[in-house]
Amino acid sequence: MMSSSEQLTSAPTHLLAGFVADDAISILREDHRRIDGLFLQFDKARGGELKAELAHRICTELLIHADVEDGIFYPALREAMDVDDLMDEADVEHAAAAHLIAEIMGMRPGAGHYDAKVKVLASYVRHHVQEEQNRMFSKARQARLDMRALGEQILLRKKELQGLSSHYRPLGVPPVLSGVLQMASVL
Numbered sequence: 001m002m003s004s005s006e007q008l009t010s011a012p013t014h015l016l017a018g019f020v021a022d023d024a025i026s027i028l029r030e031d032h033r034r035i036d037g038l039f040l041q042f043d044k045a046r047g048g049e050l051k052a053e054l055a056h057r058i059c060t061e062l063l064i065h066a067d068v069e070d071g072i073f074y075p076a077l078r079e080a081m082d083v084d085d086l087m088d089e090a091d092v093e094h095a096a097a098a099h100l101i102a103e104i105m106g107m108r109p110g111a112g113h114y115d116a117k118v119k120v121l122a123s124y125v126r127h128h129v130q131e132e133q134n135r136m137f138s139k140a141r142q143a144r145l146d147m148r149a150l151g152e153q154i155l156l157r158k159k160e161l162q163g164l165s166s167h168y169r170p171l172g173v174p175p176v177l178s179g180v181l182q183m184a185s186v187l
């Protein structure tokens, strides 16, 4: 399997067109806000098709978000300071969410416990987001990481994954997003 840096260097150059680098933490916070909004929409949704569409978007967004954290943000923070306990917890939280995401992406609304699985996923994610926003991001600021450079890597990787996963609709996890599940299975 290619490392994240190898995958980044092989990203098509057209992905750089019109690209504005942003601070890594701002990008990750914006993901959190958008994903929480999707969970709220799912809560209010009625009808299988709408639920399926929202659950697919939630799971896809979460897998892309976890991929850039696992491959770019977390390793940079681990290297910059002694935060292994905090990062280990985050790894386990990602792994627990990844198992649930894989189940949800393999199901149709109406199947047993579908809504319950999405609700439990929302609570996992909200807890994880609290940990990141209340503890991890302040550590990252203290570590004086180059947030612009990390933000650039994160945006490139996200665009690559979004492009490769956007047309995938069969049940199951899009193959391009299976890296997070592979990581989950080795913890």
Ligand SMILES: [Fe+2]
Residues within 6 Å of the ligand: 028, 032, 065, 069, 129, 132
């Ligand atoms: Fe996050």
